[in-house]
Amino acid sequence: MKDQWNATDVPDQSGRVAVITGGGAGLGYELALVLAGRGAHVVLAVRDTTKGKDASERITAAHPHAQVTVQELDLASQQSVKDAAAAIISTHPQIDLLINNAGVMFPPKTVTEDGFELQFATNHLGHFALTGLLLGQMLPVEGSRVVTVSSLAHKVRAAINFQDLQSENEYSPSAAYAQSKLANLLFTYELNNRLTAQTNSMTIAVAAHPGGANTNLTRHTPSKLRWIQDLAARFMFQSADMGALPILRAATDPNVEGGQYYGPSGFMEQRGHPVVVKSSAKSHEEGLRRQLWEVSEGLTAVSYPV
Secondary structure, eight states: OOTTOOGGGOOOOTTOEEEEETTTSHHHHHHHHHHHHTTOEEEEEESOHHHHHHHHHHHHHHSTTOEEEEEEOOTTOHHHHHHHHHHHHHHOSOOOEEEEOOOOOSOSOOBOTTSOBHHIIIIIIHHHHHHHHHGGGTTTSTTOEEEEEOOGGGGTOOSOOGGGTTOSSOOOHHHHHHHHHHHHHHHHHHHHHHHHHOTTOOOEEEEEOOOSBOSGGGGGOOHHHHHHHHHHHHHTOBOHHHHTHHHHHHHHOTTOOTTOEEEEOSGGGSSSSEEEOOOOGGGGOHHHHHHHHHHHHHHHTOOOOO
């Protein structure tokens, strides 16, 4: 596989439909810009539709023939996820690519309308439900992929705390974030395993992480840690368009295989061109994958067609 893979290596996407959560800013915007420029019909699934429309206008200004639509989606609300999925399905009976990109990091403790801790609700449960609801439109589509964005932070969390999944007894912003990012990988590997066992499935599940990317995701970083973040951003982090490359490769490279994990090739996977990287041993534990899947189905009331 090419070591210096970049955005110019994204193959033609004409005729493909790509749904990107959080496509209005940061990594999501960079993904949408490239995919729309290659001919995909991009659906920006965003919480703030004003920002989504602004992103759509900037994309079409750069690529006048681009097809971009905006869909309201609040991943922290299970009702919003269900409404968004129904709207997307009504317009796009066939979906080629779902990129589970949106996320929140280190917010003050917040409980959603469904009673879930905000980071776990947004980063994992919202994407779990959305994928399950859209998967039926993807299974018969040749070359379709579910790409879920994780983080190096997943290695910080040793396990999923099923005894206090919603951080009701104790809340640590960093620990809750790490747990949600570990959940992203457990979900990806279990989903790909189920897709592989589905004889009529043409879909694969892949994961990626951006390394250190300069985006607004870090806006909730506690003030006492911001100086460390600023140093990292100055000396280690890379631009958002470079951070998007592992996700783009996972989404479009024809050599990608289900269950792979992509990240930057450089020092500590913080920056560089995208390559296959390794996730923690914990993220591959079958028992943990299955337990999280069953709990997630119960919490979201979404059953998968695989």
